[in-house]
Amino acid sequence: MRLVLLGPPGAGKGTQATRIAGRFAIPQLSTGDMLREAVASGSVLGARVKGIMERGDLVPDDVVIAVVADRMDHSDAASGFILDGFPRTVAQAEALDRELAARGIALDAVLELEVDEDVLLVRVKGRADAAAKQGQLVRRDDNPDVFKTRLKAYRAQTAPVTEYYRSRGLVHVVDGLQPIDVVTDELAAVLTAFA
Numbered sequence: 001m002r003l004v005l006l007g008p009p010g011a012g013k014g015t016q017a018t019r020i021a022g023r024f025a026i027p028q029l030s031t032g033d034m035l036r037e038a039v040a041s042g043s044v045l046g047a048r049v050k051g052i053m054e055r056g057d058l059v060p061d062d063v064v065i066a067v068v069a070d071r072m073d074h075s076d077a078a079s080g081f082i083l084d085g086f087p088r089t090v091a092q093a094e095a096l097d098r099e100l101a102a103r104g105i106a107l108d109a110v111l112e113l114e115v116d117e118d119v120l121l122v123r124v125k126g127r128a129d130a131a132a133k134q135g136q137l138v139r140r141d142d143n144p145d146v147f148k149t150r151l152k153a154y155r156a157q158t159a160p161v162t163e164y165y166r167s168r169g170l171v172h173v174v175d176g177l178q179p180i181d182v183v184t185d186e187l188a189a190v191l192t193a194f195a
């Protein structure tokens with residue numbers, strides 16, 4: 001099963017992608033995680049994207065496309081994956097189509113978490129506070145100012161991706177403001193048709 005999970009920052013994509021990956025035994029391909037790992041490792045790629053991520057802007061398409069194309073070729077992704085945080089621009093979606101076509105595969109479904117934007121800011125603040133309380137590292141882009149930049153990037157660049165897929169009948173929308181377990185169950189219910 002090959003999936004894309006869309007939704008604004010703070011909508012719970014990471015949490016839900018992890019759960020769906022577990023239920024359907026497919027890897028979660030999170031570009032945010034991959035880029036954060038690159039930053040933590042001090043690689044050339046990491047140095048290139050660090051400042052961009054800290055500002056809440058989008059990393060250039062060519063960089064992130066190369067990261068995903070490479071990750072899709074790992075053996076654990078051979079029979080499926082859930083993309084989390086990618087594609088975030090229409091150019092990325094088009095590149096993904098080309099990468100999939102070159103491998104003779106296609107997406108089964110695009111899942112969208114729908115969340116009221118006013119609730120997101122509260123949620124992200126809660127995520128930062130909870131992490132700090134548990135002594136975990138707080139993401140530097142989880143502060144209200146940077147979050148607003150991320151939301152702006154989402155509206156301008158990522159919202160059109162939903163339309164790109166909607167026109168092909170791939171999009172399934174789930175209300176992301178429901179309790180976490182309910183969201184997971186609704187996503188899983190959509191996916192039973194493709195499993």
Ligand code: AMP
Nearest residue numbers: 031032053056057058059064085086088
């Ligand atoms: P995330 O964890 O998905 O919210 O991503 C954290 C940050 O990584 C984003 O704010 C961007 O700076 C960068 N990033 C992650 N995925 C992408 C992508 N597909 N395109 C561009 N930048 C990305």
